[in-house]
Amino acid sequence: MRMAYIARSVLPSEAANAVHVARMCAALAGEGADLRLFAHQGRPASDMAGLAQIYGLRHPFALRLYDMKHPLDRLGWRARALLQAWREGRRTVLTRDVPTAALATRWGFATVLELHHPPAPDSDKGRALALAQARGARLVAITAQLAAHLEAQLNLPAGAVAVLQDGADLAPEPAPPPPGRRLVAGYAGSLLPGKGVELIAALAPLVPEVAFVVLGGPETARRDWQARVSAPNLSFLPRVAPAEVARHIAGFDVALLPNARHVGTSGGGITDIGAWTSPLKAFEYMALGRAILASDLPNLREVFSDGRNALLCPPEDPEGWVAPLRALAVDAGLRTRLGDAARQDLATRYSWAARARAMLTLLAQRP
Structure with missing residues (x-):
C-alpha cells in the first residue's frame, strides 16, 4: 500500500x-x-x-x-x-x-x-x-x-x-537478577500529574525493603521531585533516549503502572486523558516480561486481568499497593507467571x- x-x-x-x-x-x-x-x-x-x-x-x-x-x-x-x-x-x-x-x-x-x-x-x-x-x-x-x-x-x-x-516490540528476555539483590520496583515515563509518581513517592516509605526507581521526565521536574521526597529507597534517574528505555526496564523486578483517575498532559488544550489513555510503558513492560502492578481502572482492565497478567491495585491509594507489592517481593514464581503471561499477550495481540x-x-x- x-x-x-x-x-x-x-x-x-x-x-x-x-x-x-x-x-x-x-x-x-x-x-x-x-x-x-x-x-x-x-x-x-x-x-x-x-x-x-x-x-x-x-x-x-x-x-x-x-x-x-x-x-x-x-x-x-x-x-x-x-x-x-x-x-x-x-x-x-x-x-x-x-x-x-x-x-x-x-x-x-x-x-x-x-x-x-x-x-x-x-x-x-x-x-x-x-x-x-x-x-x-x-x-x-x-x-x-x-x-x-x-x-x-x-x-x-x-x-x-x-x-x-x-x-511495543517484543524484546529479548532479560537475564535474571543476581542472587541476593534487593527487589527493584520501577517506573518509566512521564512525571506529569496523574501518571502515578505521587503514589510511588507515598508508597516507597511504606515498603522500605524494596528499592524504587523512577526513570524519565524533564530535568527540572526530576530535581523538583528529588527535593520533595526524602525516602532513601527511592531514586529518580534522568530521561534516556527511547531506544534505551527497554534496557532500564529490564532491570526492574516489578514494573509499576500507577495511573490516577485523572491524568494531565503536556499541552494541546487537553487537560485530562485519564479515562482514555493506553500507556506506551504498559506495553514496554509486557514486552520484557516484567511482573506488573497496575491501577485498577477501566481502560487498563482492557489489557490487564488481575492475577493473570498483572496485579491490579486501587488507584490513588498507596496503602492498597503494599500487600500486592510484598506478595511479589517474596514470590519469584508469581512474578514469573505474571510476566510470562503479559509477554505472551504482547506477542500475540499488542506487538x-x-x-x-x-x-x-x-x-x-x-x-
Whole structure:
C-alpha cells in the first residue's frame, strides 16, 4: 500500500506521541507499506538514520520534516503534505491530527483518523472531527472506553469506531537478577500529574525493603521531585533516549503502572486523558516480561486481568499497593507467571507488527 502518515509530532523528541508515530511508521513499513511520514522537525534536525537510532526503529520509511520555525514550512504545512502525497501517488492517509483528517477527506483521500482523546464537541476540532467522519474518515481509538465515548459523541452505532491499543516490540528476555539483590520496583515515563509518581513517592516509605526507581521526565521536574521526597529507597534517574528505555526496564523486578483517575498532559488544550489513555510503558513492560502492578481502572482492565497478567491495585491509594507489592517481593514464581503471561499477550495481540497489520486492513477498506 502506498500511503502517507501526516503528524503534528516533533521528530526527534521524547514525547510519547513522537515515539508512537515513529514506531508505528516503522511497523507499517515492516508489513510492506510504502509510506512517507510528514511531521515537524525537532532540534537537532535528524534524518531517517538518526531517528532509527533514537527510537530503535527496525524498518526505514520515507520522511519529510517541516521546520515550523521557517515561515514557508509553517504556512499551510498540512495542505503541502497532502499535495506532495498526491503527487507521489499516495491516496491513503493515516493521521492523529483532526484538521488533517478533515482536509484529507475533503480532497478525496481514503483516511483513517486515530484518536487518543476526544475533542470537545463544540470546539473547532470537535466540528472538524464530525466533518471528517461524515466525509468517510474511518475512526480508530486506542481504548474501548474512548471508542464508546466517540460513538456517543458522534451518534454512531456501537462498533463504528475501531479499537487498536498501543503496542511495543517484543524484546529479548532479560537475564535474571543476581542472587541476593534487593527487589527493584520501577517506573518509566512521564512525571506529569496523574501518571502515578505521587503514589510511588507515598508508597516507597511504606515498603522500605524494596528499592524504587523512577526513570524519565524533564530535568527540572526530576530535581523538583528529588527535593520533595526524602525516602532513601527511592531514586529518580534522568530521561534516556527511547531506544534505551527497554534496557532500564529490564532491570526492574516489578514494573509499576500507577495511573490516577485523572491524568494531565503536556499541552494541546487537553487537560485530562485519564479515562482514555493506553500507556506506551504498559506495553514496554509486557514486552520484557516484567511482573506488573497496575491501577485498577477501566481502560487498563482492557489489557490487564488481575492475577493473570498483572496485579491490579486501587488507584490513588498507596496503602492498597503494599500487600500486592510484598506478595511479589517474596514470590519469584508469581512474578514469573505474571510476566510470562503479559509477554505472551504482547506477542500475540499488542506487538507493533500486529497493530500495523490491523491498521493496514482498516486503511484498505473504503467507506
